[in-house]
Amino acid sequence: MPSATANSFHIGLVQMTCSEDPAANLEKAVSQIRLAASMGAQVICLQELFRSQYFCRSEDAALFDLAEPIPGESTQAISQVARECGVAVVASLFERRAPGLYHNTAAVLDADGSLLGIYRKMHIPDDPLYYEKFYFTPGDLGFRHFDTRFGRIAVLVCWDQWYPEAARLASMSGASVLFYPTAIGWHPHEKAEFGDDQRNAWITIQRGHAIANGIYVASVNRTGFEGCPDNGLEFWGSSFVSDPFGRVLTQASVDAQEILVAEVNPRHQEEVRRNWPFFRDRRIDAFAPILNRWNQ
Numbered sequence: 001m002p003s004a005t006a007n008s009f010h011i012g013l014v015q016m017t018c019s020e021d022p023a024a025n026l027e028k029a030v031s032q033i034r035l036a037a038s039m040g041a042q043v044i045c046l047q048e049l050f051r052s053q054y055f056c057r058s059e060d061a062a063l064f065d066l067a068e069p070i071p072g073e074s075t076q077a078i079s080q081v082a083r084e085c086g087v088a089v090v091a092s093l094f095e096r097r098a099p100g101l102y103h104n105t106a107a108v109l110d111a112d113g114s115l116l117g118i119y120r121k122m123h124i125p126d127d128p129l130y131y132e133k134f135y136f137t138p139g140d141l142g143f144r145h146f147d148t149r150f151g152r153i154a155v156l157v158c159w160d161q162w163y164p165e166a167a168r169l170a171s172m173s174g175a176s177v178l179f180y181p182t183a184i185g186w187h188p189h190e191k192a193e194f195g196d197d198q199r200n201a202w203i204t205i206q207r208g209h210a211i212a213n214g215i216y217v218a219s220v221n222r223t224g225f226e227g228c229p230d231n232g233l234e235f236w237g238s239s240f241v242s243d244p245f246g247r248v249l250t251q252a253s254v255d256a257q258e259i260l261v262a263e264v265n266p267r268h269q270e271e272v273r274r275n276w277p278f279f280r281d282r283r284i285d286a287f288a289p290i291l292n293r294w295n296q
Contacts, residue, residue: 006266009150011177011216012041012087013260014050015239015252017224022051022066026074029091030081036259037085042111042150045090047222047239048158048183049104052094054235057227059134067096070118075107083113088148090155092181094135095120104136106157106181111149119144121157122166129187129233132159145173151264158182161206161219165290171213172279177264180206180219185235199236203248210242214273216264217242223255244272 014032018025029050036044049055051074055063068074074093082089088110095105095118104121120139124132143166145154154175160166161180170178184202186195210217223237240251241262252258273279289295 006151006176008263008265008267009042010040010261010263011179011218011241012036012039012044013218013220013239013241013252014044014046015220015223015237015260016047016050016257018050018053018222018226020053025051026077030077032259033078033081033087033089034085036261037087039259039261041087041259041261043088043090043148043153043177045179045181045218045220046092047220048092048181049094050092050181050222053226054183054222054233056132056135057129057231057233059131064096064102064135067094067102069097070095070105070107071115075109075115078107079109079113079115082109082111086111088116088150088153090153090179090181092157097137101137102135103139104132104157105139106155106179108146108148108153108155116146116148117144119155119157121160123159123163125159129227129231143169143173145170145175151176151266153177153179155179155181158184161202161209164209164212167209167213167215167217171209171215175215176266176269177216177218178209178213180217182219182221182239183235184221185233188230188232188234191234195236199238199254203238203240206240207242207246207248210244211246211276212278214244214269214276214278216244216262216269218262220260223252223257244269 095103122139126133154170220239
């Protein structure tokens with residue numbers, strides 16, 4: 001685990017719209033990484049599946065053509081800009097692991113351009129306009145950490161952000177910050193009645209993870225409307241960083257492309273955990289039933 005005297009570092013979140021052209025989206029992401037680096041960010045996270053529009057709105061076998069291997073074209077381009085700018089990057093990709101085997105995967109590249117490793121999304125949703133079970137095999141690598149040049153980080157992806165067990169296990173790796181690349185938004189017919197509550201719940205659960213685990217949480221969402229007017233998704237942006245006390249340090253708007261930069265201070269993390277020693281007081285001797293699907 002990073003010590004109380006570990007150096008602070010700055011993280012950057014890139015919230016952007018995506019077009020129907022994967023090459024243009026990759027070019028745009030690279031330019032935004034450069035801009036975030038110029039703003040002082042040292043570990044930069046892109047939103048979920050940034051190379052395309054959110055294709056899981058329908059079940060279409062032809063869309064598997066959007067997948068790519070890791071390493072591949074995207075990691076090569078991001079490796080180059082990471083090395084040029086001296087930054088680490090978290091890049092969420094549609095991974096083609098083998099014929100017929102695909103994952104929703106976050107690749108982590110260090111400041112020298114090297115691929116530190118990957119995290120495969122563990123929790124896969126299946127809801128209207130979020131038909132991810134059609135495309136993605138659940139992750140098989142567990143909850144991992146990555147030692148970047150600047151500090152230790154952990155990565156989860158979108159639907160993972162609703163599960164306290166995932167946040168806990170990722171935090172127990174000794175990471176200073178937990179990144180959540182995300183693609184979440186409103187259904188057109190739900191926004192008026194449920195929109196504010198849905199967005200507030202999304203923010204609240206992640207701030208809760210920050211508090212319960214004494215960790216910085218950084219969630220980066222896409223923005224913009226994708227799909228047809230009566231059956232599309234309006235992504236609600238609102239990317240944010242919470243400190244280990246649950247305070248929102250910086251937050252993006254709902255409908256604009258933005259870059260956020262925030263400081264991660266391991267000393268502050270240590271102080272919060274000393275005063276709220278949740279890890280000390282966990283009753284690990286009594287937690288075995290959590291491995292059951294249901295207890296009744």
